[in-house]
């Protein structure tokens with residue numbers, strides 16, 4: 001596997017130091033670096049690198065990850081190794097070693113993409129088979145003592161921010177159940193506008209700066225301010241105008257693609 005495939009655009013890995021924050025990001029957009037998810041994820045990761053973090057990015061489209069077989073062998077093994085052999089062989093140890101996990105995915109049918117869910121299912125070796133009560137709630141005993149941080153980065157085609165609610169609820173539940181801290185969600189509603197924003201004369205610079213700022217804040221303080229997250233998700237166009245724009249773009253797309261059998 002060519003790992004340089006997975007490097008963030010224009011990035012170079014910062015060489016390791018003892019206390020360097022280790023960040024593992026997984027981008028599950030099939031459009032990889034050319035997608036709208038990457039538009040927010042890119043500056044966020046750059047912000048963390050500028051603040052001294054070691055950042056590695058992986059694209060589900062470049063990975064071979066089989067679906068979980070549900071045999072619970074990884075749960076039971078001391079090593080946590082899955083019986084299958086694929087790219088999770090090395091991604092699980094990387095995730096275990098990480099201080100911050102960034103799950104980046106566009107919204108597909110009100111959740112993360114299928115490949116992202118497959119990776120998350122296969123991260124189940126982060127926990128073990130026995131269950132315990134933690135803060136009044138049952139969960140599996142974590143495999144490691146370390147409390148990792150989880151960030152969700154996403155964009156969606158529809159206009160309202162509440163389109164992210166199911167995916168954010170899912171991320172919070174994952175964090176609770178794998179002994180991680182959910183730090184926040186970088187969400188970009190009507191994200192399809194970001195690519196065309198310059199042409200349309202919309203100011204996206206503040207959004208990209210806020211994403212970079214979020215990276216700085218997380219690397220330096222361990223949290224991201226609500227005001228920074230709000231700046232990332234702020235409205236770009238009133239809903240009525242967005243609908244006119246999207247329906248116009250989609251009509252053109254279907255005209256081009258829809259004539260084929």
Ligand SMILES: Cc1cc2nc3c(=O)[nH]c(=O)nc-3n(C[C@H](O)[C@H](O)[C@H](O)COP(=O)(O)O)c2cc1C
Nearest residue numbers: 029031035036037106107108109110156157158192
């Ligand atoms: C199969 C499919 C399902 C989608 N479902 C939703 C959805 O439920 N809600 C939404 O707002 N956008 C939905 N979208 C739109 C994507 O979230 C949007 O196109 C996004 O910008 C894609 O990000 P990317 O460029 O990083 O791949 C869907 C797109 C596809 C292809």
